[in-house]
Amino acid sequence: MAEQQDQDDRTEEPTQRKLEEAINKGNVAKSQEISTLFVLGGFALATMLAAPSSAGILVEGLTAFLRNAHQVPGDGAGILAAARQAGLVMIAALAVPFVVFILAGLMGAGLQHRPLWATEMLLPKLERISPLSGFKRIFGAEALVNFLKGLFKIAIVGTLAAIVLWGERARMEELVTLDPRLMAPVISAIALKLLAAIIALFFFVAVADAIYQRFAWLKRQRMSRREIKEEFKQSEGSPEIRAKQRQIRMERARRRMMEAVPTATVVITNPTHYAVALKYEPGMAAPVCVAKGVDALALRIRERAREHDVPIVENPPLARALHASVELDAQIPVDHYAAVAEVIGYVLRLRRRRA
Known part of the structure; x- marks a missing residue:
């Protein structure tokens, strides 16, 4: 009850000092949808640039493995060697897409705010393990907004995927008659078309979510009148200190005179x-x-x-x-x-x- 009363008293807009303190503690306005948008863009870029080479590496490596499968010893050492070789082939095929994903995620986070090193976010806090705080996080207003946002994304992406795939149903039916080596370009083209539609949709979702997250963050940083007075005292000094400083300035002025x-x-x-x-x-x-x-x-x-x-x-x-x-x-x-x-x-x- 006291916490709710304190929250209701925070009706004043935050000061610049309050915002800077929150940012230095790692409490920044960030949208997960922005990061998702960049990851999707990185996946599309990796599909366009690295999919042919990755597929070639996989086909070459696995073909050689399957052709010589009868030569693999059946003991533990042979199986481990075969697994190691298959793992190296997978790493070589997925290294470029993996790097693109990491760079895309970092760009999505860096676009929203400058890099920060905030150790306070790593410190343990009782409120994070408090059942009451956990209940509020799960059933609070922000959790409800995230739940509705998730349902909206599932519905809209599912609808969009159905529309795109329905338009490609003729090409998809022809896949069963194609040579397996010719399937990759067709599947890649359909996947890129679906990704382009999803990315275009997520762009508007990400922009709207970024605006909402900024508004919600500023609302969480609001201050009460008492907090503003305390901050003013800390920045300007107490009346006694200001009077003492004024007295010192007057003494110095008299001495100069x-x-x-x-x-x-x-x-x-x-x-x-x-x-x-x-x-x-x-x-x-x-x-x-x-x-x-x-x-x-x-x-x-x-x-x-x-x-x-x-x-x-x-x-x-x-x-x-x-x-x-x-x-x-x-x-x-x-x-x-x-x-x-x-x-x-x-x-x-x-x-x-x-x-």
Whole structure:
């Protein structure tokens, strides 16, 4: 009941991180019909390319065996030697089709997803041997879909085979009158025609099944709101950690400002609340704010300026306006050019007088 309730709570679409974790564990969307389609295609290809040579190898090997059957000793060693020779003939005849089958199966699996090495799928799990889980796998919704899909494939393939073979009934009736050596091309042609029809049908079945498997896989990966919140906390960090990181960033920014105050040209202040340090050098388009602060931070900026003989000018309206409108390491707004130019001009004249 609790598991059903948890499944019902999973109403949110999975995140990219959730999908990547499932893929890395070997849980991917895959359609068995795609692999079946490729195996059928490989069988058809092997029939077209390798059937004549394989048949020739079998005929030659078995003919030689049957002609010399009377020479095979009747003891155990002779029988084993004959069986070994027959096995070698079968391997030589079926090696090419077998390789084609393997390659076709690998292509069918590789087409659906990139190769993965997921050891977690090999680990034993209690749910795999649980009778309740096994009952759900056998009588669940997915098992019902697979059962109906199997019935549909049997019915449609049987119907298709009957239609194709019914159209070839005249040629099949002639097989009994043909020389055995001439039967292979006729049987091969009928088999290829039947395979082509089945492959064409399985193409649509495989495409439909691949779409359904993708939909079902995404549905299984759905998340509850609680899982999304937990993932967000894991990826972004807890509020306490984020607050600590924000505090560290602010401390670093204050340290950089304090280091930049000695390079300022002037510090414009409201006597008790605001302080804005501006830097201007010949060739600059406009003065740049290198430090600013209020209350305790403003006091530290003023103290730092006094320690390094940076001029401090009291101008409360301008200090408040600059603190509100200019960002650190940014040029002052155009609206304040005139007022700031007057202050900087005053500072420069003062420096010349002292010099």
